[in-house]
Amino acid sequence: xxxxxxxxxxxxxxxxxxxxxxxxxxxxxxxxxxxxxxxxxxxxxxxxxxxxxxxxxxxxxxxxxxxxxxxxxxxxxxxxxxxxxxxxxxxxxxxxxxxxxxxxxxxxxxxxxxxxxxxxxxxxxxxxxxxxxxxxxxxxxxxxxxxxxxxxxxxxxxxxxxxxxxxxxxxxxxxxxxxxxxxxxxxxxxxxxxxxxxxxxxxxxxxxxxxxxxxxxxxxxxxxxxxxxxxxxxxxxxxxxxxxxxxxxxxxxxxxxxxxxxxxxxxxxxxxxxxxxxxxxxxx
DNA sequence: CACCATGTTCCTTG
DNA sequence: CCAAGGAACATGGT
Numbered sequence: 503x504x505x506x507x508x509x510x511x512x513x514x515x516x517x518x519x520x521x522x523x524x525x526x527x528x529x530x531x532x533x534x535x536x537x538x539x540x541x542x543x544x545x546x547x548x549x550x551x552x553x554x555x556x557x558x559x560x561x562x563x564x565x566x567x568x569x570x571x572x573x574x575x576x577x578x579x580x581x582x583x584x585x586x587x588x589x590x591x592x593x594x595x596x597x598x599x600x601x602x603x604x605x606x607x608x609x610x611x612x613x614x615x616x617x618x619x620x621x622x623x624x625x626x627x628x629x630x631x632x633x634x635x636x637x638x639x640x641x642x643x644x645x646x647x648x649x650x651x652x653x654x655x656x657x658x659x660x661x662x663x664x665x666x667x668x669x670x671x672x673x674x675x676x677x678x679x680x681x682x683x684x685x686x687x688x689x690x691x692x693x694x695x696x697x698x699x700x701x702x703x704x705x706x707x708x709x710x711x712x713x714x715x716x717x718x719x720x721x722x723x724x725x726x727x728x729x730x731x732x733x734x735x736x737x738x739x740x741x742x743x744x745x746x747x748x749x750x751x752x753x754x755x756x757x758x759x760x761x762x763x764x765x766x767x768x769x770x771x772x773x774x775x776x777x778x779x780x781x782x783x784x785x786x
Numbered sequence: 787c788a789c790c791a792t793g794t795t796c797c798t799t800g
Numbered sequence: 801c802c803a804a805g806g807a808a809c810a811t812g813g814t
Binding site: 504505508561581582583584585618620621622631663665672673674675775776 | 790791792793794795
């Protein structure tokens with residue numbers, strides 16, 4: 503489920519539920535997801551710790567903890583990979599098949615589940631990866647963005663997935679932002695005009711903000727297996743309105759009419775990933 | 787069976 | 801050294 507908006511919505515959902523809660527029993531059921539920590543060290547560090555806050559950096563979740571015993575601070579860093587989920591369940595509920603880590607919180611468990619096992623939950627202090635600016639903060643300034651794009655021959659769609667350029671845009675919102683900006687996905691980054699870069703920057707921000715707003719407004723079902731999960735990955739709460747149909751303009755809509763000009767949306771492959779675009783609204 | 791999937795890292799090639 | 805492309809990771813849905 504993970505691009506910046508989904509992670510942000512999840513962070514907002516989890517923060518009030520976790521704040522102040524104390525971790526009891528720690529179960530690492532899939533050692534791989536806590537690497538490079540060992541399951542033992544991971545469990546030992548977390549037992550007795552208390553959640554203070556939850557935040558986000560790019561697609562990473564940051565759990566700020568106060569460890570058991572004497573002072574200090576501890577950060578638990580999570581990444582959902584492709585299929586990771588995090589949620590609370592009553593402690594008496596049987597664990598889901600793909601529960602990778604379970605943190606006991608008294609009458610509830612905090613579950614990190616990940617069927618495809620690309621996700622991580624580690625003590626390693628924050629991503630040691632080079633992350634670009636947060637797209638929704640002032641750090642995402644026009645000049646450096648222009649300068650960075652000017653240096654790359656990569657197709658702009660592919661470049662947008664580079665987390666050192668910008669943190670948090672993934673395959674879905676890269677297509678969405680380019681559609682909104684009216685820019686052809688195959689255009690080499692350095693070939694964008696100054697005004698195109700300006701439009702793209704605004705489009706990225708608008709698309710991400712809208713997705714966060716949508717996800718924060720609609721009651722979501724964070725735990726369900728939901729047949730209609732679609733792209734919010736959690737599914738909506740029973741009875742909640744189905745707004746997912748309208749949420750994405752081009753992603754996964756090959757053959758459907760462009761919402762702006764009715765030309766059929768196309769799918770093409772770039773860097774081994776699907777890109778969706780309108781050949782008319784996004785001419786090279 | 788074939789193909790596709792929201793992500794990141796590592797290896798190879800140029 | 802860098803940029804770019806592809807495979808690998810592992811599992812499930814259609």
